[in-house]
Amino acid sequence: MVVGAFVLAGIAALLVLTLKWSDFGTSSVSGYTLTAEFDNIGGLTDRSPIKMAGVTIGRVSHIKIDPNTFEAVVTMVISSQYNNLPKDSFASIYTAGLLGAQYIEISPGGDTKVLKNGDKITMTQSAVILEKVISKFLFNKAAAQ
Template sequence: MQHSNTQDTLVGLFVAAGIAGLFFLSLKASNLSSITQKDSFMVSARFENSDGLKVKSAVSAAGVKVGQVASIELDPTTYQSVVTMAIDAKYNNLPDDTTASIFTAGLLGEKYVNLEPGGSDTYLANNSAIDITQPAIILEKVIGQFLFKAAEEKK
């Protein structure tokens, strides 16, 4: 069986399409697929612990992605984690008494910030701060507390 130039070209195009598909899949998996910069405003929140949260982690409200984490820094005076979030401009109607919590997607998934809207008539604006926060739950700490309580009950 002889190879023709057409067959070689089709195989080459198929391989190139496969490589391009893997490239875009890896971009999507690493949250780098947003090539265009959307209009957004910055909101910060202070957490006692932001363990596992990363820059470009999702920020969601009611299960809908409304932004992403822009930066995570340590406040040198309070030793709290200051998380700055870029919220898409179309979600500019989040009340200023919104609460922020760090959750885990699935049992061992990646962390994200969940916003729970309050009932205020004024809204979050650029460079505003969310005052009510709930830190990330550290699985190792919870398991340690459970084991410690179980050992205490046996005594």
């Protein structure tokens, strides 16, 4: 009996470490969903935080490719207490620190109309890919000479 429980608990521990629960951690976030299209999302993933003024206000729920435009469509869940984001808000992808995980920063606009459930944020800025910045810098340097 006790031995059986021990063996089951041990196997369960190993399974818990192995399995991937796709919705773990997002289930706690409830609110309304917004979408945004980006040319390049860099290292953004499911469950990446959405921040406004540095405060986490939501999560990325899933990411897919739009088959027509070939752009990344990011669906995010914003906590329902922040239901007054202006319609012309700006979404950009940033990196926390030099090595940290990536997140979406929402900069509020000045519009009096607000974003509703299912709306799309039209103004976006893609992730900064370090290699692209460096190569651009190097090419500019070469062109100047």
